[in-house]
Amino acid sequence: MLRKNKKIDIPEARKKTRRRENIKRMWHSFSRNKISVIGLVGVFLIVFMAIFANYVAPSPESAGLYINFGEANRPPSLTHIFGTDEMGRDILSRVIFGYRASLLLVVIVLSIVVPIGVTLGLLAGYFRDTYIETIIMRITDVFVSIPPLLLALVICSLLTPNLQNAMLAISVAWWSWYCRIIYNVTTSLKGETYVWSAEVSGASYSHILFKEILPNCLSPILTKASLDAGLIILTGASISFVGLGAQPPTAELGGMVSSGCKLLPEQWWISMAPSLAIVLLIMCFNFIGDGIVSIYEKGRG
Amino acid sequence: MNRTIKVILKRFVYLLIVLLGLSMLIFTLARIMPGDPVRMALGARAPEWVVQRAIEENHLDKPIYVQYYYWFKGILKGDLGFSWVTRRPVMEDIKIFFPATLELVLYTDILILFFGLLFGAIAGFYSNTWKDTLLRMLAYLGISAPPFIFAIVLMVVFGSFFKILPTMGRVSEGFVSPPVITHFVTIDSLIAGEFSAFFDAIKHFIIPVVSLSLKPIAEMARITRAGIIENLEKDYITAAKSYGISQKVIMSKYLLKPSIIPAISLFGLVSVQLFPHAFIIEGLLNWPGLSRYGMEGILNKDLNSIIAVVLVVGLLFIISSIVVDLITSWLDPRINIREGV
Amino acid sequence: MSELLLEVKDLNLGYKVYNGIAKVLTGLNIKVGYSEKIGIVGETGCGKTTAMRSIMRTLANNALVAPESKIFFQGKDILKMNNSEVQDLRRENISMVFEDPTASLNPVFTVGTQLSDIVKGVKQLKIKNQGEKKLKKESIKKQVVKIFKSVYLPDPERIYQSFPVQLSGGMRQRVCIAMALISSKELLIFDEPGTSLDVTIKDQIFKLIKSIIEKGNASIILISHDLGDIKHMSDRVYIMYAGSIIEEAETRELFNKPLHPYTEGLLLATPKLTGGIGQGIFGNIPSYLDPPKGCRFYPRCKDRMPICAEKVPPMININNSHRVACFLFNKDKGGVTINENR
Numbered sequence: 001m002l003r004k005n006k007k008i009d010i011p012e013a014r015k016k017t018r019r020r021e022n023i024k025r026m027w028h029s030f031s032r033n034k035i036s037v038i039g040l041v042g043v044f045l046i047v048f049m050a051i052f053a054n055y056v057a058p059s060p061e062s063a064g065l066y067i068n069f070g071e072a073n074r075p076p077s078l079t080h081i082f083g084t085d086e087m088g089r090d091i092l093s094r095v096i097f098g099y100r101a102s103l104l105l106v107v108i109v110l111s112i113v114v115p116i117g118v119t120l121g122l123l124a125g126y127f128r129d130t131y132i133e134t135i136i137m138r139i140t141d142v143f144v145s146i147p148p149l150l151l152a153l154v155i156c157s158l159l160t161p162n163l164q165n166a167m168l169a170i171s172v173a174w175w176s177w178y179c180r181i182i183y184n185v186t187t188s189l190k191g192e193t194y195v196w197s198a199e200v201s202g203a204s205y206s207h208i209l210f211k212e213i214l215p216n217c218l219s220p221i222l223t224k225a226s227l228d229a230g231l232i233i234l235t236g237a238s239i240s241f242v243g244l245g246a247q248p249p250t251a252e253l254g255g256m257v258s259s260g261c262k263l264l265p266e267q268w269w270i271s272m273a274p275s276l277a278i279v280l281l282i283m284c285f286n287f288i289g290d291g292i293v294s295i296y297e298k299g300r301g
Numbered sequence: 302m303n304r305t306i307k308v309i310l311k312r313f314v315y316l317l318i319v320l321l322g323l324s325m326l327i328f329t330l331a332r333i334m335p336g337d338p339v340r341m342a343l344g345a346r347a348p349e350w351v352v353q354r355a356i357e358e359n360h361l362d363k364p365i366y367v368q369y370y371y372w373f374k375g376i377l378k379g380d381l382g383f384s385w386v387t388r389r390p391v392m393e394d395i396k397i398f399f400p401a402t403l404e405l406v407l408y409t410d411i412l413i414l415f416f417g418l419l420f421g422a423i424a425g426f427y428s429n430t431w432k433d434t435l436l437r438m439l440a441y442l443g444i445s446a447p448p449f450i451f452a453i454v455l456m457v458v459f460g461s462f463f464k465i466l467p468t469m470g471r472v473s474e475g476f477v478s479p480p481v482i483t484h485f486v487t488i489d490s491l492i493a494g495e496f497s498a499f500f501d502a503i504k505h506f507i508i509p510v511v512s513l514s515l516k517p518i519a520e521m522a523r524i525t526r527a528g529i530i531e532n533l534e535k536d537y538i539t540a541a542k543s544y545g546i547s548q549k550v551i552m553s554k555y556l557l558k559p560s561i562i563p564a565i566s567l568f569g570l571v572s573v574q575l576f577p578h579a580f581i582i583e584g585l586l587n588w589p590g591l592s593r594y595g596m597e598g599i600l601n602k603d604l605n606s607i608i609a610v611v612l613v614v615g616l617l618f619i620i621s622s623i624v625v626d627l628i629t630s631w632l633d634p635r636i637n638i639r640e641g642v
Numbered sequence: 643m644s645e646l647l648l649e650v651k652d653l654n655l656g657y658k659v660y661n662g663i664a665k666v667l668t669g670l671n672i673k674v675g676y677s678e679k680i681g682i683v684g685e686t687g688c689g690k691t692t693a694m695r696s697i698m699r700t701l702a703n704n705a706l707v708a709p710e711s712k713i714f715f716q717g718k719d720i721l722k723m724n725n726s727e728v729q730d731l732r733r734e735n736i737s738m739v740f741e742d743p744t745a746s747l748n749p750v751f752t753v754g755t756q757l758s759d760i761v762k763g764v765k766q767l768k769i770k771n772q773g774e775k776k777l778k779k780e781s782i783k784k785q786v787v788k789i790f791k792s793v794y795l796p797d798p799e800r801i802y803q804s805f806p807v808q809l810s811g812g813m814r815q816r817v818c819i820a821m822a823l824i825s826s827k828e829l830l831i832f833d834e835p836g837t838s839l840d841v842t843i844k845d846q847i848f849k850l851i852k853s854i855i856e857k858g859n860a861s862i863i864l865i866s867h868d869l870g871d872i873k874h875m876s877d878r879v880y881i882m883y884a885g886s887i888i889e890e891a892e893t894r895e896l897f898n899k900p901l902h903p904y905t906e907g908l909l910l911a912t913p914k915l916t917g918g919i920g921q922g923i924f925g926n927i928p929s930y931l932d933p934p935k936g937c938r939f940y941p942r943c944k945d946r947m948p949i950c951a952e953k954v955p956p957m958i959n960i961n962n963s964h965r966v967a968c969f970l971f972n973k974d975k976g977g978v979t980i981n982e983n984r
Contacts, residue, residue, distance in 0.1 A: 032660075035441075138319075138322070139322075141319050141322075142319050142322040142323050142326055143326075145316070145319050145320065145323055145615050145618055145619070146323065146611060146614055146615050146618065147573060147574045147576060147577050147614070147618075149574070149577035149578065150576060150577040150580075150611065150614060151611075153577060153580070153599055154327060154330070154599060154607055154611060155330060156599075157599040157600065157602060157607070158330050158602065230444070230445065234447045237447055238447055238449065238577070238578070238581060241447075241449055241581060242580075242581060242584070242596065242600070243600070244599075244600075257449075257450065257453070261453060261585075264453070264456070264457050265457045268457060271453060272454075275446075275450045275453065275454070278446075278447065278450065279442075279445050279446045279450065282444075282445040282446070282447075283441055283442070283445040286441060286444055286445055287441070534702075535745070536740065536742065536745035536746050537745060537746055537747055537748040537749075538748075539695075539700050540740055540745075540746035540747075540818075540821075541748065541756070541759075542700050542732075543698045543700045543732055543737075543738050544732065544733075544737070544760045544763070544821050544822070544824075545729055545730075545732035545733030545734075545760065545763045545764065545767075546759050546760060546763050547729065547763060547766070548725075550759055550763075554751075554759075555748050555751070558750045558751070559748070559749065559750050562750075632750060633749070633750050634749070634750065634805040634807055634808070635749055635750075635805075635807045
């Protein structure tokens, strides 16, 4: 009985320390770039603001239907750091709530796209020369033949414009790129010895796919996902800019830019503030993305 | 050489089939369409029997595969259907609007290729100096800002504030469009010898081309820089140095060529990715191009024009990826195009 | 005019890495005479290539050379030359053939293009010094084809137009040798030629090197971890370990009478026809970031003494040409200390 317990415990403990060492090593490479750390801090701040938007924003009512024509079109001042829009709403508050929508977009889209795309890629790459590969990859080929923003716009146009549908549209347009990358990685890994030995020892398909091949795909997945975060926000902003995303009065950054466009150039802050917010958020994600790339970069001895 | 042509043809045919699959996809998505485009196009006051007849004529009452069959038959004849928005055959619309967008995209591509490689090369050669740091910071800005935001900023600064650049259309009022030969306003005006019209046309290009090209230039510069830095430490560069080849030759020839290969592949992608962004910018600037036409189609749920525009973009993507593959295999002999797709 | 073609004097070199300085070379002293064949033996990572790169001045940016180090070529200090002088040196006097021929050839240019560029460089030098005229493209190509023939490359015209990826390993190595031979050289350095080739091809390459030496009267430095190659090709041998020379002697004497425990171990490790499979030397080379205080071979030495851990053994003269850096030969064997290693 004691021996049985030992067998289970030691590998577990070893796994834990190995994981801790790996994480330490990754953090060491990541933190060498000061830029990436700045990006990480920035994203944390923005996430914090978004989660506690109700408490952080000076005027949470501004995020929804709120009319105060007395305060309308005020330029940036001490009371309204980003000024007010044509309805009298505080733009800073709207921007903070708008961050909520953008962050939600990234999280949900990646949570849908990465599992589906990776799984399909694993299946297609492993079961090569079967109908599984053919079906999956032909469909993937169709989806990657046009720019994702375009496909997302088309899908959004066919559905009612709101935030959920925008998320859906972007997910539909995005999954195929992950499938393709993982497919390429899987096909090249398929000939590796450890895969072959797992097959020979009778491992189940799910074990081979998820415990042998998947850990080696981690680097391209993480790299791509971190660079995609910025792109997804950009796509989302573009979709709502043309009016196919969240509808007013919901606070959404792209929509705010577009509604402020009509009032250019006199009331420039109405569209410039959300523009700045978009650029800042995407920039922080790109900083992080570069840091993650440098984790997996081959070091110089 | 023959085998290369065979492989290209095979690839092209395969990708055409992919295009067909794409059209089927859009058709299927259209099934989810909640609105009623026919009624939208004909107006709320159109009598019911007119709407009914329009539906019948366009086979909109039949199942999706029948609709697709009719559409496909039309494609083979060169007929892309009828646009509800412009009340014209889509084919005609495309012939009118495509050259404007093509001209825009071509100028953007030239800028991207030139400046992307140039800035990337500078950043790579002078890596870790102030030139490199400055370029890298600018590149972060470039990849982080959506093109439409650049366009808006440029419009505000140069269009309204400084009033030196036009913000609408391709030619200003008061200028007669030059005789149409190549459908490219700039080239046509040059051919016709109307230099004032030429300069006016160029001025109109500045805002859209600059805003569309900033992000791709940044991406190209980054990948070129990474390529140069990676290759700088390669053994064959040290070897070339040790055989006495001059630093100038090494930098401009031996280092540059392998470093731009990943950049060229990226170029194939970015040159098409800018189409949907061009959609938005053409709308902002009232540019009479294919992208705006497509945007109107999207906003009005005009199925025929949407499909046509998507297919045009898809076709361009296929062509660009084949061209990029050809160029890459010519640059890098390790990639053997005879090996197939 | 000195009698030595090349003299490396007190070469101390370190690499700056992000967590410190790796002290790679310590007190390296190498002498190469005219028309002399020198062998340098050492295991992977002992610093042989770094030493050669110091001679060619192709060190990485993070290399730090101590100010007292000198490398004299025909009396002039290479380390103090300016860029243009170094370039002339590379074009006219010294050449190096690298370990991996595939990595030394630029994959996106034809072999002919790369050699033509070298010819152009050499020609530039001649134009500068002797006022020769510029070469035309055809005559450059003719020169390249001639060189190809001299390294016994079959079908040199076709090879001229080939890319490195289209050539076999042996051909690539010959191309690299051709690159080294283009101008009349006085010193040729071969860094582990034939390591990445299979044995039969390696044999051909060595035959080629031998014929080159016999034809001209260049000096060569042959680096290898294979003692067999060194035995056949060199007049004198230096044994390197962890960044310093630990023994040097004429070839025959070294093989008959190896003194340093490391050298003994190396010889034992070679499988012989008469003996059985060789025995290895257990352990690894020490870390360069935190090198041991005394002799760097101390952890692996079977004959180690307490003093070996405390002080770095100086180079001791055994006879006129045989020297060894080991405390075993101090005092009791009547050795004379020449210079202290730092």
